[in-house]
Amino acid sequence: MFGNKLYFTKNCSHVFSKRDFFESQLFNLFGKKLLPTEEAFDVINAYKSKNFAFSQVGLMLYTNGYNLRGISNRHPNGLIYFDGENVFGIGIFKKESSEDCFPHLMIIAPQGPSFLEAVMKFISKVRQCKIFSNEIYIRHLSSDQKKLFIESGLKDIELAPWHEDAPEEDEHFPNRQFYLKDIFDLENNYEIKNLSYPDAKNFKSKPRLIHNRFSNYLQRNNLKFTLEPYEYSSEHIEQAKLIVTKYFQARTKRGGVLGSTPEDYFPIIYQRPSGINGRDYFAYIGKLKKETLNGLDLDTPIMFFVGERLGPKNQAGLYATLSSRFEEDAVALGLPMEGYTALPQFCILEVMKKMFESGIEIVDIGGSETEGLDIQKKQLGGRPHKTSWVVSI
Numbered sequence: 001m002f003g004n005k006l007y008f009t010k011n012c013s014h015v016f017s018k019r020d021f022f023e024s025q026l027f028n029l030f031g032k033k034l035l036p037t038e039e040a041f042d043v044i045n046a047y048k049s050k051n052f053a054f055s056q057v058g059l060m061l062y063t064n065g066y067n068l069r070g071i072s073n074r075h076p077n078g079l080i081y082f083d084g085e086n087v088f089g090i091g092i093f094k095k096e097s098s099e100d101c102f103p104h105l106m107i108i109a110p111q112g113p114s115f116l117e118a119v120m121k122f123i124s125k126v127r128q129c130k131i132f133s134n135e136i137y138i139r140h141l142s143s144d145q146k147k148l149f150i151e152s153g154l155k156d157i158e159l160a161p162w163h164e165d166a167p168e169e170d171e172h173f174p175n176r177q178f179y180l181k182d183i184f185d186l187e188n189n190y191e192i193k194n195l196s197y198p199d200a201k202n203f204k205s206k207p208r209l210i211h212n213r214f215s216n217y218l219q220r221n222n223l224k225f226t227l228e229p230y231e232y233s234s235e236h237i238e239q240a241k242l243i244v245t246k247y248f249q250a251r252t253k254r255g256g257v258l259g260s261t262p263e264d265y266f267p268i269i270y271q272r273p274s275g276i277n278g279r280d281y282f283a284y285i286g287k288l289k290k291e292t293l294n295g296l297d298l299d300t301p302i303m304f305f306v307g308e309r310l311g312p313k314n315q316a317g318l319y320a321t322l323s324s325r326f327e328e329d330a331v332a333l334g335l336p337m338e339g340y341t342a343l344p345q346f347c348i349l350e351v352m353k354k355m356f357e358s359g360i361e362i363v364d365i366g367g368s369e370t371e372g373l374d375i376q377k378k379q380l381g382g383r384p385h386k387t388s389w390v391v392s393i
Contacts, residue, residue: 217340
């Protein structure tokens with residue numbers, strides 16, 4: 001019944017995917033307690049707790065229905081569950097490395113006064129109705145939340161890892177949080193300074209040197225870097241899709257992709273978050289420009305970043321940090337390679353400076369699947385903040 005067949009609804013002409021089928025079963029069970037993520041900003045905003053995944057953008061990323069291992073035709077931006085007191089994201093995905101055609105239920109970043117009871121009841125009801133017979137995963141948990149779930153009978157991720165090489169996907173290595181006062185000098189026009197906290201002694205000058213390196217690259221090649229608000233226009237959408245697609249093509253060629261796909265970012269590309277850009281969320285397209293006597297010789301999008309404020313405090317998550325950072329990108333633009341490799345970290349620093357100017361003081365840039373990505377974040381000044389998974393077997 002749940003093999004590789006496609007499903008069709010009686011009243012709809014579109015293809016009914018496996019995920020559509022399982023979502024319909026969840027709606028039969030929970031009805032109006034399930035909300036499309038793009039329509040749930042007020043609920044999400046009321047429960048923000050500095051959890052990286054728990055924002056409208058974060059939940060669209062982690063519950064998204066564009067991913068080829070969990071396509072949702074009806075709810076491509078994912079779903080949340082809200083019972084009036086507790087809330088969490090819901091995703092349905094097939095494991096990347098599994099031959100099993102059955103997808104897994106994923107519960108993301110539960111919040112609320114009785115979140116433990118709400119999640120356990122949700123899982124129990126799903127199990128009783130035999131909708132999901134395999135593992136159910138709960139992710140983006142604090143250490144205290146993980147302890148409570150383990151004490152309630154759920155299991156550590158080591159017993160059923162999501163991915164062989166990264167058991168907790170992009171939480172395998174810790175989230176990295178940037179305290180912007182560590183990096184930018186408020187009294188000197190937001191100049192980048194040496195990191196002064198003890199754990200940064202081996203790379204205290206790294207952010208400043210990287211920023212200087214690419215600044216010198218720009219000057220040497222008569223280039224300008226500009227940040228523009230991402231407007232969710234058809235032009236910006238096509239630019240963002242091209243940046244994201246090329247990024248994953250280059251990473252795949254180098255053997256450096258675990259779990260993530262270009263489609264993961266499609267909700268963030270297509271769906272404007274609620275609120276105001278620069279205050280509630282932070283979405284930018286970065287461009288390289290080159291002016292000559294004959295006009296603009298180069299005007300090319302090379303960066304797509306999206307973040308969101310994580311509650312009333314001055315903290316935000318940064319979810320899309322994608323740039324045209326590879327050698328083939330420089331070659332395609334007719335630019336020299338020496339110094340170009342500093343582009344991605346330069347972009348991160350420029351966007352964080354923009355966020356600092358908007359009142360944000362702490363930026364969580366998420367975790368990493370690989371050690372190389374984690375080291376890059378660490379050397380820019382990111383401090384570790386671990387979140388975890390548990391599993392219902």
